[in-house]
Amino acid sequence: VPTFHAAGIDNPAALAQLDVSHFEALGVKDGEDRRKLFFLVQRIKMACDKSDQTSSEVDSVLAKTMGPSLSLNASQAVEPDLDMKQSSSQQPSKENQQEILPPANQSPRPMRRHVDTDLKHDDDESFLENKASLSNQKEDISKPGKDSTDSEPTATSVEELPTNTSTVTTRRTSRRIAEQKPVSERQSKLAAPGKRSSSLNRLSADTESKINSRRTTGLLQLGPAEPRSIAMRVNKRLSVIPAETVAPMSPLGELLADKMDTKALSDLPSVQLSDLHDQLSVSTSNSSGDKASRQSRFSRSLTNPDIGRPSIGGHQHRSSSMNGRVSVQGRKVDTSFKAQIEKLRQENIQEFEMFGKPDANQDAYDDNMRIRVMVRKRPMSRSEIVAAGDVDVIHPFDHGSYGRLLVYNPKTRVDLTKTIEALSFSFDNVFDEKSTNAQIYETAIRGMIPNLFEGQWASIFAYGQTGSGKTFTMMGSTVTGLNENTFDPSNLGLYYMAALDLFQAIRTPGFEHFGIRASLFEIYGGKLYDLLNDKGQVKCLEDSAGRVCFPGLTEHAVYSADELMDIIDQGSSFRATGSTSRNADSSRSHAVLQLHLVETTQNGKNQSEFSRLTFIDLAGSERGADTATASRATRLEGSDINTSLLALKEVIRALATGDSMAHVPFRGSRLTQVLKESFVGENSQSVMIACVSPNIGNVEPTLNTLRYADRVKERNSETGELSAAVASNMRRKVNGRLPPPSKINSMKRSNSIETDNSEMLEELLASPKQAERPTSVDIDYSTLPEDNKCRELANELIMEHKRIMSEMLAMVKDEMTIVNQADADHEGLKEYVSQLNAVHEQQLSHIAILREHLLAYRIAQTGGDDSFEDLRD
Numbered sequence: 126v127p128t129f130h131a132a133g134i135d136n137p138a139a140l141a142q143l144d145v146s147h148f149e150a151l152g153v154k155d156g157e158d159r160r161k162l163f164f165l166v167q168r169i170k171m172a173c174d175k176s177d178q179t180s181s182e183v184d185s186v187l188a189k190t191m192g193p194s195l196s197l198n199a200s201q202a203v204e205p206d207l208d209m210k211q212s213s214s215q216q217p218s219k220e221n222q223q224e225i226l227p228p229a230n231q232s233p234r235p236m237r238r239h240v241d242t243d244l245k246h247d248d249d250e251s252f253l254e255n256k257a258s259l260s261n262q263k264e265d266i267s268k269p270g271k272d273s274t275d276s277e278p279t280a281t282s283v284e285e286l287p288t289n290t291s292t293v294t295t296r297r298t299s300r301r302i303a304e305q306k307p308v309s310e311r312q313s314k315l316a317a318p319g320k321r322s323s324s325l326n327r328l329s330a331d332t333e334s335k336i337n338s339r340r341t342t343g344l345l346q347l348g349p350a351e352p353r354s355i356a357m358r359v360n361k362r363l364s365v366i367p368a369e370t371v372a373p374m375s376p377l378g379e380l381l382a383d384k385m386d387t388k389a390l391s392d393l394p395s396v397q398l399s400d401l402h403d404q405l406s407v408s409t410s411n412s413s414g415d416k417a418s419r420q421s422r423f424s425r426s427l428t429n430p431d432i433g434r435p436s437i438g439g440h441q442h443r444s445s446s447m448n449g450r451v452s453v454q455g456r457k458v459d460t461s462f463k464a465q466i467e468k469l470r471q472e473n474i475q476e477f478e479m480f481g482k483p484d485a486n487q488d489a490y491d492d493n494m495r496i497r498v499m500v501r502k503r504p505m506s507r508s509e510i511v512a513a514g515d516v517d518v519i520h521p522f523d524h525g526s527y528g529r530l531l532v533y534n535p536k537t538r539v540d541l542t543k544t545i546e547a548l549s550f551s552f553d554n555v556f557d558e559k560s561t562n563a564q565i566y567e568t569a570i571r572g573m574i575p576n577l578f579e580g581q582w583a584s585i586f587a588y589g590q591t592g593s594g595k596t597f598t599m600m601g602s603t604v605t606g607l608n609e610n611t612f613d614p615s616n617l618g619l620y621y622m623a624a625l626d627l628f629q630a631i632r633t634p635g636f637e638h639f640g641i642r643a644s645l646f647e648i649y650g651g652k653l654y655d656l657l658n659d660k661g662q663v664k665c666l667e668d669s670a671g672r673v674c675f676p677g678l679t680e681h682a683v684y685s686a687d688e689l690m691d692i693i694d695q696g697s698s699f700r701a702t703g704s705t706s707r708n709a710d711s712s713r714s715h716a717v718l719q720l721h722l723v724e725t726t727q728n729g730k731n732q733s734e735f736s737r738l739t740f741i742d743l744a745g746s747e748r749g750a751d752t753a754t755a756s757r758a759t760r761l762e763g764s765d766i767n768t769s770l771l772a773l774k775e776v777i778r779a780l781a782t783g784d785s786m787a788h789v790p791f792r793g794s795r796l797t798q799v800l801k802e803s804f805v806g807e808n809s810q811s812v813m814i815a816c817v818s819p820n821i822g823n824v825e826p827t828l829n830t831l832r833y834a835d836r837v838k839e840r841n842s843e844t845g846e847l848s849a850a851v852a853s854n855m856r857r858k859v860n861g862r863l864p865p866p867s868k869i870n871s872m873k874r875s876n877s878i879e880t881d882n883s884e885m886l887e888e889l890l891a892s893p894k895q896a897e898r899p900t901s902v903d904i905d906y907s908t909l910p911e912d913n914k915c916r917e918l919a920n921e922l923i924m925e926h927k928r929i930m931s932e933m934l935a936m937v938k939d940e941m942t943i944v945n946q947a948d949a950d951h952e953g954l955k956e957y958v959s960q961l962n963a964v965h966e967q968q969l970s971h972i973a974i975l976r977e978h979l980l981a982y983r984i985a986q987t988g989g990d991d992s993f994e995d996l997r998d
């Protein structure tokens with residue numbers, strides 16, 4: 126545009142005369158610019174050639190294509206201000222500037238698509254005010270002796286602004302009106318004969334003044350409302366636009382208002398037309414909300430991948446994209462999933478660099494977080510890399526105080542075009558494929574170790590689809606998975622790292638009375654098997670005080686981390702595995718490792734459990750589809766796994782939101798019964814590590830894993846904000862009677878404990894031996910008279926029934942939605958089936974819970990045995 130202006134071409138008629146042959150003379154050498162200009166000129170010519178075109182319609186075309194600076198008709202055009210220095214030194218005086226500014230509370234009005242319509246209907250008060258102010262201004266200017274130099278800032282396009290200026294205002298002074306060349310002179314100079322020029326002269330005086338008024342409002346007008354924000358976003362010269370001139374609809378405007386990071390914005394790359402088009406279809410509305418949500422809306426706009434749509438001007442043609450390529454303006458564009466994901470990835474990286482990077486001073490580690498949910502992405506396996514078309518669809522971002530993860534979900538439309546839907550999830554932490562077990566340990570687990578010496582129980586789960594890296598995370602690997610036989614100490618397992626710290630702690634003077642005992646068992650088909658005792662069956666019973674015990678489970682005293690790993694290795698070889706369509710050696714059971722911190726009493730004779738650290742390597746969370754072709758036994762196995770995982774989720778969720786402990790559904794499955802003691806107690810801590818596979822072939826199970834993990838804490842998927850219920854219950858309540866954060870806490874980061882612990886030992890000995898166990902979970906039936914006990918159980922049953930009915934009602938609503946969606950869009954059948962499956966499993970779990978209550982009541986009535994009985998048996 127500056128080039129055109131420089132050549133005096135600033136009106137449609139002059140443009141219409143343009144030809145490719147003029148480009149050289151105009152100094153337009155760059156091939157890309159020439160191509161763009163060629164297309165623009167062709168379109169302008171086509172518009173002008175239509176016999177019934179009025180000049181305002183031509184203006185409209187120009188406004189759409191080149192912005193308003195060139196949409197002025199010949200009679201209104203002013204010569205370009207070529208000397209920017211001069212013009213910026215001729216800033217309007219404050220008074221005059223105010224005179225022409227819109228009222229403070231009036232937002233700049235975006236220019237509409239059709240200038241004609243705009244002008245006809247634009248008769249509101251602000252417009253009339255502007256018009257009035259213009260005529261006053263004109264009068265002032267014409268008064269002799271008045272310096273008009275500073276009096277009329279004009280609207281200017283972004284393109285006219287200098288690239289290297291960072292603080293210039295858009296309301297720059299135009300040259301003096303008095304200095305303008307007479308219109309007639311300019312018209313003859315432009316030599317725009319015939320119909321077009323005469324149509325240009327047909328503008329009514331009213332329209333003319335309206336256009337003038339528009340110009341003199343000094344508002345930034347780039348054309349249609351939607352493209353504006355995008356054009357601004359991508360234009361280098363954006364940095365010179367003061368925030369208040371940006372329309373409130375623009376997410377970037379909002380960001381500018383917040384940040385005014387002119388440096389970052391000036392670094393924005395300019396984009397191709399096709400890139401612009403990609404952004405145009407994205408809604409930029411909804412300007413309310415805080416910075417974070419604006420940021421995320423902005424992010425979402427970047428994730429629109431639809432390369433295959435026709436462009437604004439219709440130059441982009443979509444051919445069948447079955448071959449993954451479409452022709453855009455004569456160029457071949459790769460629309461394969463891989464290319465689209467790569468494009469999105471780059472855009473999102475750029476956005477993250479600009480707006481999402483965590484504050485360097487921010488401390489993301491909160492050792493007192495009660496329930497921490499983190500996601501770990503494993504690297505692509507060799508076979509996945511080799512497999513044709515396998516693409517990485519997981520994109521993690523570390524925002525410091527939370528982690529966000531985008532899943533690029535591939536979709537094929539009915540017309541076989543390929544698109545990518547970017548789904549966002551937020552968790553406490555996310556770890557990318559380069560992360561190590563050591564990083565995970567340091568982030569979430571090491572901080573728990575000192576708390577164990579305060580009598581606190583802790584549990585760590587690895588959850589995820591088969592083959593997603595759960596065992597790798599828990600047990601560790603001496604190979605990286607990609608580079609065999611490479612010893613990688615940073616990927617030693619979490620078991621091992623925790624054991625190292627524990628043994629180091631108990632060897633510290635003052636802690637010698639502590640010892641470590643280990644037990645390892647698996648939960649398979651609702652039954653428990655001791656992996657350190659030839660898979661002997663173990664019972665799971667709850668005593669009258671509500672404590673869970675495991676008759677038959679062996680506990681082994683261990684004296685070093687290596688010794689512990691040896692027995693774990695042996696025990697793991699007994700673990701039930703099986704084949705699924707996704708993994709030939711899939712874990713079919715939940716493996717539970719318990720490290721008991723035992724304390725020897727002062728006379729040295731008795732040992733009692735002081736606290737417990739439990740690791741749970743959960744069975745692969747395969748979907749129904751995985752086991753669809755398997756035997757009945759395998760399907761039952763899968764169903765059992767799903768039921769227990771579902772119950773676990775509900776339990777953790779209830780703990781995260783601080784729901785009444787009376788309603789925590791521990792009895793939903795054997796797994797949750799077993800883990801009950803690790804959860805209860807105000808000071809218990811849990812960490813869930815959701816493991817995901819990165820490749821495109823696993824996107825569905827990955828989404829299921831993420832939805833599962835997301836349900837636990839329900840962070841806002843874009844901004845990472847926690848819901849009020851979870852936020853208020855997020856931190857463990859440190860018991861005032863326990864030792865204050867003391868010397869032992871130095872372990873958290875330094876892995877060493879200071880030697881003088883005598884004072885602390887005294888405090889520890891004075892403190893309660895066990896973590897507090899709430900009594901509200903289960904009533905101590907033994908202390909109640911028989912009929913009281915029955916009444917309590919009946920009350921519980923009724924309460925539970927009511928709760929479950931309300932949940933069932935909510936589920937029916939969900940079911941209505943998903944069945945209607947499936948009915949309307951048969952494309953989403955796969956998703957529908959998996960959702961339906963999940964709903965059914967949840968319903969079954971609720972029914973199982975209710976049946977437990979019913980059974981408890983009936984047993985109490987009939988005086989039967991109240992030990993655990995699995996209803997599914």
Ligand SMILES: Nc1ncnc2c1ncn2[C@@H]1O[C@H](COP(=O)(O)OP(=O)(O)OP(=O)(O)O)[C@@H](O)[C@H]1O
Nearest residue numbers: 503591592593594595596597605606710711712745
């Ligand atoms: N972070 C990682 N880095 C390198 N390799 C990994 C990583 N995570 C997993 N792997 C590799 O991926 C494969 C599957 O991992 P793993 O056995 O831990 O999966 P899993 O989730 O435990 O599966 P299952 O539920 O079936 O037991 C292994 O070969 C492992 O070495």
